Amino acid sequence: MHRGKGMKFVGDSRVSAERKPNIPKDYSEYPGKTEAFWPNFLLREWMVGAVFLIGFLILTVAHPAPLQAVADPTVSGYIPLPDWYFLFLYQLLKYEFAAGPYTVMGAVVIPGIAFGALLLAPWLDTSKERRPHKRPIASGLMLLGVISIIFLTWESVDQHDWEAAANIGQLDESGVEIDEAAAGYEIYQTQDSCIGCHGGDMMGGAAGPNMFQSDYSTEEVIDIIVNGQGAMPGGQFDGSDEELETLAAFIANDGQQPEGEGGGGGEAEEGGEGEEDADANANEEANANE
Incomplete structure (x- = not known):
């Protein structure tokens, strides 16, 4: 290109004399490499989603959620256990520095600092390097967070009394009906x-x-x-x-009023009535003899 050909000088800048609209090429210009979003791509995505949804529904039917007894607020020995992705936070509340009067430390302060550090990592390390060993601050925060979550989750699972927890909420299969009026x-x-x-x-x-x-x-x-x-x-x-x-x-007596309890008074009354009848009969016989 010759100097100045096809260019217009505007001050110290050079602007193209012919402006072309910035419009991407149509997908049809790349045969075999691209396709229309509607309906080709979207229909394929829907088909994959439908397969996974059907598989999930089959799993829910084949393995339903376990049915447990009605919750009893009087059972003080209940052992709580959150979902697996909250176990590391649950484990924090077991330590002395984050439990009891210091629950705020384990529930708010420590998690807030940890997640806040991860959110601020891009601003704490502004290096343009992409390799982990070239970004020590961001890599260190990431490794510290991952190791802490794995360790606390493992500790929570290891310290949980699974045998005792398995007995909580079991349905009563003994067939015992308690007499609540006893x-x-x-x-x-x-x-x-x-x-x-x-x-x-x-x-x-x-x-x-x-x-x-x-x-x-x-x-x-x-x-x-x-x-x-x-x-x-x-x-x-x-x-x-x-x-x-x-x-x-x-x-x-398996939760039932024992037989004979509460009936003693009736028997005594019946006995007393029998004695009274015997005395009356004796008096009548005495009067007849006289």
Whole structure:
């Protein structure tokens, strides 16, 4: 090109004399390399999405979510566990420096600093290098975040009591129907220490088993309540000896009012009526003899 040919001098700048519109070429000019977005590309994307959606629906039908018992707010031994992507945050709340009176540190301050550092990484390291070893600040923050998340997640999984958690919320398959009108059930509802371990429905919780799963006699139940058994401490019952015996009999009878209880008064009344009838008959015979 000769100097100045096809150019117009504007001051010290050179601007092309012929301006062409900046319009991209049509896809048809690249056969075999491009295609129309509608309907070719979009239809293929929809087909792939439909296949994955059908596969997901099949998995939900084949492996439904586990059905558990109705939530019991009286079970104090419930072991919470968030979804896997929150386990590292959940683990922070187990450490002394981020728990109790310092919960704000574990719930707000530490996560805020960590995520804030990742958000500010592009401004903290403005290097144009793309290789990781040439960007120590950004690479260091990324490695620190990944290692911390992996470590805290592993610690949370390792420290979780999976066996005890598996027993939480299980459906009652024993078929026991508790008589909630029985005196033993009313006494049980006043025992917070018992409810905290065995649940308000007496079907067990995270810290105690189902109270009707073993075939104990009344005397054996009293002995367990008074002296304890295994991990269960003794001396937790807060009531009189009569209430203890009533509760033990209720448990030994699988949650039903023991037979004979509450009927003694009726038998006494029937006995008293029989004695009165006998006395009346004797008086009538005496009068007849006279």
